[in-house]
Amino acid sequence: MSEDRVADSLFEPEGDLVEEMEAFRCFLKSKGYRVTKEREAIAESILKNHDHFDVDELFLSLRPKTPVSKASIYRAIPLMKESGLLAEVYLENGHMHYERVYGREHHSHLRCLNCHRIFEFSAPELAQVEKRISRQEGFKSEGHKFEIWGLCAACQTEKR
Numbered sequence: 001m002s003e004d005r006v007a008d009s010l011f012e013p014e015g016d017l018v019e020e021m022e023a024f025r026c027f028l029k030s031k032g033y034r035v036t037k038e039r040e041a042i043a044e045s046i047l048k049n050h051d052h053f054d055v056d057e058l059f060l061s062l063r064p065k066t067p068v069s070k071a072s073i074y075r076a077i078p079l080m081k082e083s084g085l086l087a088e089v090y091l092e093n094g095h096m097h098y099e100r101v102y103g104r105e106h107h108s109h110l111r112c113l114n115c116h117r118i119f120e121f122s123a124p125e126l127a128q129v130e131k132r133i134s135r136q137e138g139f140k141s142e143g144h145k146f147e148i149w150g151l152c153a154a155c156q157t158e159k160r
């Protein structure tokens with residue numbers, strides 16, 4: 001990790017990444033998966049990413065330093081999900097978009113259909129709905145996803 005990386009991760013001191021990478025390696029070992037350079041590079045790139053991204057974007061972000069094939073990324077994704085590092089967020093034009101979840105609070109998304117920007121929000125009442133419905137249906141829930149799609153404020157002004 002070079003010093004010049006510190007500036008673009010204001011919300012995350014460098015120490016966190018080391019800790020998170022260690023947690024990821026522990027997960028791999030505990031499951032009997034191999035700790036490979038490729039898997040480490042993919043995990044590191046995900047941990048540094050504060051946005052929502054698809055496989056193509058992940059591929060491009062890795063390329064300058066550690067060239068990893070798209071096939072390896074596709075194979076690594078289920079592992080990353082299982083480790084609690086990564087979650088699926090939304091599907092757009094047949095491409096799944098992901099985000100890092102490790103160390104982040106649960107949140108929901110607003111997705112603009114025009115500019116494709118993603119906005120995050122958190123609404124504690126959604127957790128209550130999850131609990132209530134699950135109780136009613138005798139369901140053991142493990143999470144929920146809530147997405148609002150439409151036009152963001154900027155795009156509505158533009159279209160007028």
Ligand SMILES: [Zn+2]
Nearest residue numbers: 112115152155
């Ligand atoms: Zn928009």
Ligand SMILES: [Zn+2]
Nearest residue numbers: 099107109120
């Ligand atoms: Zn998000």
